[in-house]
Amino acid sequence: MKKLSSKELRKEYLDFFKQRGHKEIPSASLIPDNDPTVLFTTAGMHPLVPYLLGESHPLGKRLTNCQKCVRTGDIDKVGDSSHCTFFEMLGNWSLGDYFKEESISYSFEFLTKVLEIPVEKLAITCFEGDENAPKDEISYNAWLKKGIKKENIYFLSKEHNWWGPAGNAGPCGPDTEIFIIADKEPCSKECSPACDCGRFLEIWNNVFMEYDQSSDGSLKPLKQKNVDTGMGLERTVAVLNGYDTVYQIDVFKKAKEILDAKEKEGEKQKRIILDHMRTAVFLLGDIKGVTPSNVDQGYVLRRLIRRAVRFARLIELDSEVLLEICQAFIDEYGEVYEDISQNREKILSELGMEILRFNKTIEQGLKEFEKLLKYIKDNRMSGKAAFRLYDTFGFPIEMTLELAKDHGVSVDIEGFERAFEEHQRKSKIGSEQKFKGGLAENTERTARLHTATHLLLCALKKVLNDQNIHQKGSNITAERLRFDFNFPRALTEQEKNMVEDYINGIIKEGVDVTQEEMSLKEAMDAGAEGVFGDRYQDKVKVYSIGDYSKEICGGPHIKNTSELGTFKIIKEQSSSSGIRRIRAILE
Numbered sequence: 001m002k003k004l005s006s007k008e009l010r011k012e013y014l015d016f017f018k019q020r021g022h023k024e025i026p027s028a029s030l031i032p033d034n035d036p037t038v039l040f041t042t043a044g045m046h047p048l049v050p051y052l053l054g055e056s057h058p059l060g061k062r063l064t065n066c067q068k069c070v071r072t073g074d075i076d077k078v079g080d081s082s083h084c085t086f087f088e089m090l091g092n093w094s095l096g097d098y099f100k101e102e103s104i105s106y107s108f109e110f111l112t113k114v115l116e117i118p119v120e121k122l123a124i125t126c127f128e129g130d131e132n133a134p135k136d137e138i139s140y141n142a143w144l145k146k147g148i149k150k151e152n153i154y155f156l157s158k159e160h161n162w163w164g165p166a167g168n169a170g171p172c173g174p175d176t177e178i179f180i181i182a183d184k185e186p187c188s189k190e191c192s193p194a195c196d197c198g199r200f201l202e203i204w205n206n207v208f209m210e211y212d213q214s215s216d217g218s219l220k221p222l223k224q225k226n227v228d229t230g231m232g233l234e235r236t237v238a239v240l241n242g243y244d245t246v247y248q249i250d251v252f253k254k255a256k257e258i259l260d261a262k263e264k265e266g267e268k269q270k271r272i273i274l275d276h277m278r279t280a281v282f283l284l285g286d287i288k289g290v291t292p293s294n295v296d297q298g299y300v301l302r303r304l305i306r307r308a309v310r311f312a313r314l315i316e317l318d319s320e321v322l323l324e325i326c327q328a329f330i331d332e333y334g335e336v337y338e339d340i341s342q343n344r345e346k347i348l349s350e351l352g353m354e355i356l357r358f359n360k361t362i363e364q365g366l367k368e369f370e371k372l373l374k375y376i377k378d379n380r381m382s383g384k385a386a387f388r389l390y391d392t393f394g395f396p397i398e399m400t401l402e403l404a405k406d407h408g409v410s411v412d413i414e415g416f417e418r419a420f421e422e423h424q425r426k427s428k429i430g431s432e433q434k435f436k437g438g439l440a441e442n443t444e445r446t447a448r449l450h451t452a453t454h455l456l457l458c459a460l461k462k463v464l465n466d467q468n469i470h471q472k473g474s475n476i477t478a479e480r481l482r483f484d485f486n487f488p489r490a491l492t493e494q495e496k497n498m499v500e501d502y503i504n505g506i507i508k509e510g511v512d513v514t515q516e517e518m519s520l521k522e523a524m525d526a527g528a529e530g531v532f533g534d535r536y537q538d539k540v541k542v543y544s545i546g547d548y549s550k551e552i553c554g555g556p557h558i559k560n561t562s563e564l565g566t567f568k569i570i571k572e573q574s575s576s577s578g579i580r581r582i583r584a585i586l587e
């Protein structure tokens with residue numbers, strides 16, 4: 001096997017697919033644009049949903065990239081040898097171009113010829129079929145033809161060999177997954193890539209996206225048959241170099257040395273700290289800049305930082321070390337991801353502030369805990385009291401448990417969990433409402449609101465007479481649009497009315513919405529508004545609404561403004577310093 005570094009693997013992968021007609025697209029932001037169905041970009045396919053559904057991509061039908069991803073579903077597994085909350089995904093896509101056989105051929109060639117992985121080290125899984133979709137004999141035969149032995153190809157159920165949709169609706173399909181077989185005996189006669197024994201390590205997933213799943217779970221064929229593949233960069237580098245864990249690869253080296261120099265023990269805690277800090281660096285340094293808060297992405301970021309502080313305390317490390325680790329990650333990634341180096345100061349100051357806040361929370365929590373101790377009966381703390389510490393003071397349950405142990409007190413953990421679940425249930429109802437709709441649903445309603453967002457930007461520029469107003473964030477559900485823009489003060493009632501009137505005037509006029517493809521330079525020369533994430537692409541889509549609006553955008557949009565109904569602002573408020581937020585609907 002070729003012992004490649006992360007940088008080398010990124011390059012080899014992208015070069016390989018570029019040589020085979022794929023165009024490289026930049027990594028999109030970790031915060032999805034206009035898609036409230038998920039909090040983070042979880043896979044390279046995610047920003048490509050409109051194109052998988054049939055929109056034409058300005059760079060054509062073959063794409064490749066290295067995408068920053070965050071997944072928090074497996075957070076409890078972080079600390080083992082292979083799970084991370086942040087990772088880089090190498091991917092190649094066919095948007096209605098090649099399908100199963102060619103995709104498998106590319107993967108096989110890259111793995112065996114470029115990475116020089118011996119054929120006998122590869123194991124494959126294919127979809128076994130169910131009542132909705134057939135057994136994937138085509139992939140099975142394609143792998144056999146390449147020389148993979150029958151006994152190394154496994155048919156597995158939908159639970160293992162089906163991917164997507166990324167949110168609650170959208171493109172999905174059967175997949176064929178590629179595993180490296182470790183130098184380990186099978187754990188049993190039934191040992192297969194479906195088990196967790198560590199003999200099989202998944203490195204690449206080729207998804208054959210031919211279905212569109214609605215939010216009610218039903219499947220219908222997509223307009224086109226797509227290929228969506230994802231290779232885990234960290235895992236693959238680990239395998240190529242013969243490492244047992246992803247934490248041994250080059251990107252972690254500097255940060256790991258800092259931790260090891262301070263503390264010899266606590267391998268698992270150190271891995272958790274490394275993982276969480278790396279994710280924090282990418283979330284804080286993202287072009288869409290998340291900061292710690294109590295909602296959505298900011299809340300996840302807060303939890304990750306606080307969890308890292310907690311694990312650092314457990315192995316008696318000062319939280320200062322977390323800042324050093326972040327600096328090491330900024331140095332490591334700054335060259336590959338410009339946002340990270342440009343936001344160095346912001347990353348470090350936000351992180352420093354959050355650590356301070358959490359240390360205060362801990363102090364206050366400790367005081368509350370001491371107070372509670374006085375009321376405890378039979379050396380047992382009620383679940384409600386533990387939940388109050390968590391909910392009101394932000395004091396983590398793990399710390400309550402540790403302190404309780406130190407004081408010889410037990411905690412009604414079931415009672416805590418009941419209170420916690422009740423709280424979750426209530427907020428889930430809230431977030432289900434909030435996460436309805438989105439890019440993947442691609443409905444007429446979201447397309448209308450999307451077009452209205454473009455009109456809103458041009459109306460704000462016009463009414464407030466300020467060409468320096470730009471989009472700073474957008475989020476669309478089936479019910480409403482939410483639009484953030486830079487402006488130093490609240491809008492007056494009169495200004496809001498004027499914005500509405502201006503937009504409703506364009507709607508009445510029945511203006512055509514047209515789309516052209518051009519180079520980024522041409523688009524900028526034509527005065528088009530830019531959209532995050534498309535920055536380095538050499539060809540972009542530009543949507544125009546008559547002479548009123550011109551924006552670089554992925555779409556989809558409606559064809560004529562007369563389809564929009566009546567535009568109405570529901571709320572105008574501050575979003576953060578210098579940024580205003582408008583919520584609006586179409587009636």
Ligand code: SER
Pocket residue numbers: 042043044045091163205206207228229230231
């Ligand atoms: N979307 C698939 C995955 O995340 C392949 O990229 O595994």
